[in-house]
Amino acid sequence: MATTGKVIRCKAAVAWEPNKPLVIEEIEVAPPQANEVRIKIVATGLCHTDLYHLFEGMHKDGFPAVLGHEGAGIVESVGPGVTEFQPGDKVIPLFLSQCRECRFCKSPKTNQCEKGWAVDRYDVMALEDTRFTCKGKKVLQFLGTSTFSEYTVVNQIAVAKIDPTAPLDKVCLLGCGICTGYGAAVNTAKVEPGSTCAVFGLGAVGLAAVMGCKAAGAKKIIAVDINPEKFEKAKVFGATDFVNPKDHDKPISQVLAEMTNGGVDYSLECTGNVGVMRSALESCIQAWGVSVIVGWTELHDVATRPVQLIAGRTWKGSIFGGFKSKDGVSEMVKAYLDKKVKVDEFITHNMTLDQINDAIELMKHSKCIRTVLNISPE
DSSP, X not given: OTTTTSOEEEEEEEEOXXXXXXXXXXXXXXXXXXXXXXXXXXXXXXXXXXXXXXXXXXXXXXXXXEOOOSEEEEEEEEOTTXXXXXXXXXXXXXXXXXXXXXXXXXXXXOOOOSSSTTTTOTTTTBOSOOSEEETTEEEEEBTXXXXXXXXXXXXXXXXXXXXXTSOHHHHGGGGTHHHHHHHIIIIIIOOOTTOEEEXXXXXXXXXXXXXXXXXXXXXXXXXXXXOGGGHHHHHHHTOOEEEOGGGOSSOHXXXXXXXXXXXXXXXXXXXXXXXXXXXXXXXXXXXXOEEEEOSOOOSSOOOOOHHHHHTTOEEEEOSGGGOOHHHHHHHHHHHHHTTSSOOGGGEEEEEEGGGHHHHHXXXXXXXXXXXXXXXXXX
8 A cells, every 4th residue: 555654644533631522633653563553444433441541540641542442444554574464454453462372362261361551551541652643742542452543553463353244334343342241241151041130231331241141041131220211222132121220219139139039140230330330249149140340440449248259159350251352353243244243233323533522422421322433434
């Protein structure tokens, strides 16, 4: 391509400082270095983790940055040492790497990787090293991806090659939210056929968890949310029952225990609220209940009484749904193309990069499930 080896000037949404609107700027994107891939981003979802960094985490060393980590695009050029990708490949950049060489990658017990941004800077949510500059300043790459830009540069261990027939404005959502929720049910909780499940929080991740519970054969899937408008949507993904904690004057764990003869077999917390995490655990049946924390937060401790665990419950966490990232994303794209998982049904709004602050407002006020931002034509 004509741009190979050259700095690309393009449009991106820059978060100059926390708790402020993003600014559409012209940035410079350097050519890929050794083992890196430069990608033209075609479409990206807006995920709550982007908002978390901007409005909640607000780590002083995490700005300025280009946010976005749920994107899909086309390889523009590759750096030295890259053999897995070539220009024109359809890809999804990954916030969780898979080097295939470290002890974590070689173990079937985890989807973590010892390489990548998360190793020693998970609180900042970005590496110091970046290929972005704007107005003479270094701009960080959020979660190593930065999909709120027309172009980005990602290490090859954090890129998944996908089916060339996949529509990028749909499958971009498999870069985070859908895999995170679906896999939490299927891979982490290991939901069993005939079981009862409760999913707390019906954003995209929660709805994907509902979909995962259904795929695993759960017979009763209770959707829990304080926004009753979300219940109809949850039905589409397989929810059988709906509970709004605000409709009850007793703890939600008690409500669910009464509905399920003592508690659910599996609960999935998809809110990032530590109080909800506790409620989800305590909603499980004591002897064998499994509760999975899916929602991200670094701001508060989580607590429960020891007897809750002594009685036989298991409390687990899940990142990216337990999927080994490169392998899992490619498989999930194939599952979508084979009509085995839903993706289109998560999309409530389509916007452009220029409308990103409107998209953020929609998410802040729970007026969307997923907004897809169309960045560049395929």
